[in-house]
Amino acid sequence: MRYMCLYKPGKETDAPPTAEEMAAMGQLIEEMARTGVLVATDGLQSSKKGARVKISNGKFTVTDGPFTETKELIAGFAIVNVNSKEEAIELTKRFLSVVGEGESEIRAMHDVPAYAS
Amino acid sequence: MTATETHRAIDAVWRIESPKLIAGLARIVRDVGLAEDLAQDALVAALEQWPGSGIPRNPGAWLMGTAKHRAIDLLRRNTMLERKHEALGYELEARREATARDLEASMNERQDDVGDDLLRLIFTACHPVLSTEARVALTLRLLGGLTTAEIARAYLVSEPTIAQRIVRAKRTLAEKRVPFEVPAGAEREARLSSVLEVIYLIFNEGYSATAGDDWMRPSLCEDALRLARILAELAPQEPEVHGLAALLEIQASRSRARVGPSGEPIVLFDQNRALWDHLLIRRGLAALARAEALGGARGPYVLQASIAACHARARAPEETDWPAIVRVYDELAALVPSPVVELNRAVAVAMAHGPQAGLDIIDTLIAEPSLQRYHFLPTVRGDLLTRLGRYEEARPELERAASLTQNARERELLLERARKLPG
Numbered sequence: 001m002r003y004m005c006l007y008k009p010g011k012e013t014d015a016p017p018t019a020e021e022m023a024a025m026g027q028l029i030e031e032m033a034r035t036g037v038l039v040a041t042d043g044l045q046s047s048k049k050g051a052r053v054k055i056s057n058g059k060f061t062v063t064d065g066p067f068t069e070t071k072e073l074i075a076g077f078a079i080v081n082v083n084s085k086e087e088a089i090e091l092t093k094r095f096l097s098v099v100g101e102g103e104s105e106i107r108a109m110h111d112v113p114a115y116a117s
Numbered sequence: 118m119t120a121t122e123t124h125r126a127i128d129a130v131w132r133i134e135s136p137k138l139i140a141g142l143a144r145i146v147r148d149v150g151l152a153e154d155l156a157q158d159a160l161v162a163a164l165e166q167w168p169g170s171g172i173p174r175n176p177g178a179w180l181m182g183t184a185k186h187r188a189i190d191l192l193r194r195n196t197m198l199e200r201k202h203e204a205l206g207y208e209l210e211a212r213r214e215a216t217a218r219d220l221e222a223s224m225n226e227r228q229d230d231v232g233d234d235l236l237r238l239i240f241t242a243c244h245p246v247l248s249t250e251a252r253v254a255l256t257l258r259l260l261g262g263l264t265t266a267e268i269a270r271a272y273l274v275s276e277p278t279i280a281q282r283i284v285r286a287k288r289t290l291a292e293k294r295v296p297f298e299v300p301a302g303a304e305r306e307a308r309l310s311s312v313l314e315v316i317y318l319i320f321n322e323g324y325s326a327t328a329g330d331d332w333m334r335p336s337l338c339e340d341a342l343r344l345a346r347i348l349a350e351l352a353p354q355e356p357e358v359h360g361l362a363a364l365l366e367i368q369a370s371r372s373r374a375r376v377g378p379s380g381e382p383i384v385l386f387d388q389n390r391a392l393w394d395h396l397l398i399r400r401g402l403a404a405l406a407r408a409e410a411l412g413g414a415r416g417p418y419v420l421q422a423s424i425a426a427c428h429a430r431a432r433a434p435e436e437t438d439w440p441a442i443v444r445v446y447d448e449l450a451a452l453v454p455s456p457v458v459e460l461n462r463a464v465a466v467a468m469a470h471g472p473q474a475g476l477d478i479i480d481t482l483i484a485e486p487s488l489q490r491y492h493f494l495p496t497v498r499g500d501l502l503t504r505l506g507r508y509e510e511a512r513p514e515l516e517r518a519a520s521l522t523q524n525a526r527e528r529e530l531l532l533e534r535a536r537k538l539p540g
Contacts, residue, residue, distance in 0.1 A: 001339075034232060034350045035133060036343035040396055079396070081339060086129035090176075097174075111373075 002039065002109040003088040005095070007076040009102040012066070014046055024098045032080070032091065041078040075102075079109070123168045131160055132262040134177040136347075139259055140234035142184055143297050149241055150287030153259065155191075159184040235260075236299050236351045239344075243312040246293045251286035252315045254279055260347070261340045271337050272322070309352075313361050313418060316344045320365050324372075325524075335372060342369055349404065359408035360418030366401030367425040370394040381526050386434050398429045420449045439469035456485045457493075464497055472504040492521035496531065508538045 017025070032038040044050075047065035054061045067073060078095070082088050085106065092104045118126070135156060142152035159180045173179040242255040257263045257271075265283065269276040289295075300308045323337025345362040352358045374388035405426050408419045415423070423445045431437040446462035459482060467475020479498050488494045499514030512535050519531035 030350075034235075034347060035136075036346035036350075037133075039400070081343065082129075083132060083336075083339075084125065084129055086125045087132055090126065090129045090133060 001083070002079055002081050002111050003085070004107050004109055005078045005080065005088065005092050006074050006105045006107070007078075007095070007099070007102060008071070008073060008105065009075045009099070010071055012046060012070045012073055012075075014048075021099075028094060028098050032078075032094075037080045037082055037087075037091065039079040039081050041076070043076040044074060047073055118171075120168050123172070124164070126172055127160075127163055127167055130163075130172070130176045130180075134180055135160075135262045136235060136238065136260050137177065137231050138180055138184060140238040141181060141231065142188065143238060143241070144234050145185070146188055147297055149238070149259070149290055149297065153287070155184045155187050156180070158187050232351050233299070235347065237297050239312055239348065239351070240299055240308055241290065241295060241297055243308070243315045244290065244295050245308070245311050246295055247286050247289055249315070249318065251282055251289070252311070253318055254282045255286045256315050256344065257319065257340060258283055260344055263340065271334055271340075309355060309357065312348065313357060316341050316348065316365075317361060317418075319344070320368070324368060338365075338369055338372065341365060353407075354411065356408040356411040356413060357416040357418045359404045359411070360416060360420075360422045363401045363404035363408060363422035364418055364425055366397045366404060367422065367429050370397035370401060370429065381530055382524075385428060390432060390434075393429070401429065402426055415448065415452075417449065417453050420445055420452065424449075437468070439465055443469045456482055456488050457491070460488070460491075460494060460497060467501055467504075472501040476501045476505070490521055492518045492527075492531075494518075495521065499531075499535075503534075503538065508540050511535075512538050 029038065029041065032041075047067045050065040050067075052063045052065075052067065054063070078091075080088055080091055082091070085108070088106050092106055096102065096104060138156045138159065139149070139152050142155050143149045146152055146155070162183050163176075163180060167173075239256070239260055242259050243252045247255065254268055257268050258265070263271075265280045266276050269279040272279070299305075320338055320341030323334045323339075323341065342365050345358075345365045348358050349362045370393050371385070371388060373394065374390065374392035375383050375385075377383050401422070405419070405422045408422070409415075424442055427438055427442050427445070442465045443462070446458070446465050450458050450462055459478065463475045463478035463482070466478060476498070479494070479501065482488055482494060483498075495514040495518040499511045499518060502508075502511035502514060515531050515535035515538075519528045519535070522528050522531065
């Protein structure tokens, strides 16, 4: 089954990651790829470069970033193919140990139709 | 954390860590069976201690440390035992001591070559000295981190059967003194195809279950896909490894679309392509590109992946580039000629050049002894005859196909098609 892990650092920074942080993350990603579980992953740029699009009563509103409520901002994601939620949790702990701060939300994806048995 | 939660968390850690653990231990003790026993001992220790102490921050290192201590204990105990029995001369005893020292030294080596150890483990588990069944079971157990019960469930056989198969396989590896290494030179190619074959067999068992009432057993597909992805990381210079990964990614991308609401199979041509998993397709196409970038002659997995990719690229069935598919099948048939490849080529030819052209090839295969019990031959023949409007001839073919398939869902579907023929 697949899980999407959404990383929320709790704050937004424009500072690029240090060489050490990059190396540690590179090693983690390599290790996850090597265990065959990592399907996709990427980091997201500052919300300054993004926008929010809303529909309400058939009317669109587009708000350009940056967004103020930084607590819920997503800074990156990973899709992992694992056998249990616990496995996704264990992998997320390893990810959070590398980034040091923040929280990750783990959500089961809809693999269901063919997987219903 | 409750005891149950801790146990689940330990299961998760085990699945992630056990292949690395067993591979690392096998390098040290040079015996896959013993390595697995030591790893299991470490798991038992974790199950005893972690519910009380909590899960350590680096569970993999904890398990490895525990298993290594057991290895040293075991070796020392054996040395003591042999001393007691006075079966050892001084020289041999000295060598034992040296072995214990070597062992400790190799344990303190940095973990840089985890990848090499895993690759050795895959090659050993898929060694041709073992039967195909044994290779499959051992690979799922050692590399996939599956329990005996899980393997038994996946293959619909009893747990003791699988347990015995694994015990025998480990004994055979020890008796035949199969070295724990990645084969080199001329041997490498043959050994690699054994590895690829095992992973492909696991995938196929899940993708088109040969027995049982369900058309698919998705967990086996996921296990195989995981193994193929691991192998692609470990042996990135092998085009066929990427070819296999590409083939499995693309086939798995259709999982959601190839089963109907009541579990009935839906053939490629009738699938709702919006349900295809485009992330997996993209991964598959990327793997195929990597294989092709490595150059050299295209092997059977790269060719099959190319065919799968032709289908994946077509947004609608009528956009399928059938002449291109026929060309790849021609290449495949020249490389690994077999009646099954010929049968599939006939299907592609029928799509590219009309049902009669396909039927002409099929009719040369009717007498083929290896296809006598293969349900796909009458399925295709029945299908082509239907398209030519020769319903009276098509009906017995579809009925024959239904009688040959082992899969209950597929049988229903074939009988229904036979019933619905006009006239």
